[in-house]
Amino acid sequence: xxxxxxxxxxxxxxxxxxxxxxxxxxxxxxxxxxxxxxxxxxxxxxxxxxxxxxxxxxxxxxxxxxxxxxxxxxxxxxxxxxxxxxxxxxxxxxxxxxxxxxxxxxxxxxxxxxxxxxxxxxxxxxxxxxxxxxxxxxxxxxxxxxxxxxxxxxxxxxxxxxxxxxxxxxxxxxxxxxxxxxxxxxxxxxxxxxxxxxxxxxxxxxxxxxxxxxxxxxxxxxxxxxxxxxxxxxxxxxxxxxxxxxxxxxxxxxxx
Ligand SMILES: C[S@@+](CC[C@H](N)C(=O)[O-])C[C@H]1O[C@@H](n2cnc3c(N)ncnc32)[C@H](O)[C@@H]1O
Numbered sequence: 001x002x003x004x005x006x007x008x009x010x011x012x013x014x015x016x017x018x019x020x021x022x023x024x025x026x027x028x029x030x031x032x033x034x035x036x037x038x039x040x041x042x043x044x045x046x047x048x049x050x051x052x053x054x055x056x057x058x059x060x061x062x063x064x065x066x067x068x069x070x071x072x073x074x075x076x077x078x079x080x081x082x083x084x085x086x087x088x089x090x091x092x093x094x095x096x097x098x099x100x101x102x103x104x105x106x107x108x109x110x111x112x113x114x115x116x117x118x119x120x121x122x123x124x125x126x127x128x129x130x131x132x133x134x135x136x137x138x139x140x141x142x143x144x145x146x147x148x149x150x151x152x153x154x155x156x157x158x159x160x161x162x163x164x165x166x167x168x169x170x171x172x173x174x175x176x177x178x179x180x181x182x183x184x185x186x187x188x189x190x191x192x193x194x195x196x197x198x199x200x201x202x203x204x205x206x207x208x209x210x211x212x213x214x215x216x217x218x219x220x221x222x223x224x225x226x227x228x229x230x231x232x233x234x235x236x237x238x239x240x241x242x243x244x245x246x247x248x249x250x251x252x253x254x255x256x
Contacts, residue, residue: 022093024196034096045225049228050226054163054248059161063084065130067081067128067130068128069090070116070132071135073134075102076104078109079104086130091111117141117146125153130154131153135246154253160252163248164247165245165246167200182200182205183199184199185199215252217250219249223246
């Protein structure tokens, strides 16, 4: 593969909107929205009975491991990570989400308000065993910077588990553009009465970035909802068992 050629392609591919930094911050930092997200995500179909169990099932034993929850939201994953014995640091750019995580983790996690668009200077090189990031990376513009920072703060045998929107779903539902170009998209979230902005990247671009920021794939999951989802939310279950909604990557640091 001609690395330089691809580097140019990636550079040109970056969307450069005026709101390049802190996409969707105003939505996530709104108290009413954060409270509502926290309540819904605890019990709903897409988070509680689909994404969260799938993400948590991708982890190895994390007892005693230093785990960064990047984009912690209301702290629902962080609480489980703590219950599993991890030493958790949770970050989010939303002060309201930080407040929820502080409450949910009852002082058992280090919780910081941090924008993942910026360098993670508060963390040492090779500080973490695991970076865990649930449904957050699609709000970040420059994945080369983000995953390079994740690589820097991970121990040599460290790994990342992250989930994002399935590119197939985003492209078929929200785009009439070019699949191969990174796009800034907007989705209506009617149950929250907000419009949410996020980026869509092609699968090829995602893999190129991961490889060129020093990672190799361990596992890729196109998850299905748990059985309980079928009992409580039959319509959502019917959709999620037929259409890919989220995708989960487990990647590890490549050998030096
Ligand atoms: C869909 S929510 C997911 C929250 C949580 N991980 C979960 O799954 O319950 C996305 C989270 O990412 C956070 N977020 C988005 N962009 C961010 C950024 N640039 N830096 C830090 N946090 C960000 C939001 O505040 C929000 O809490």
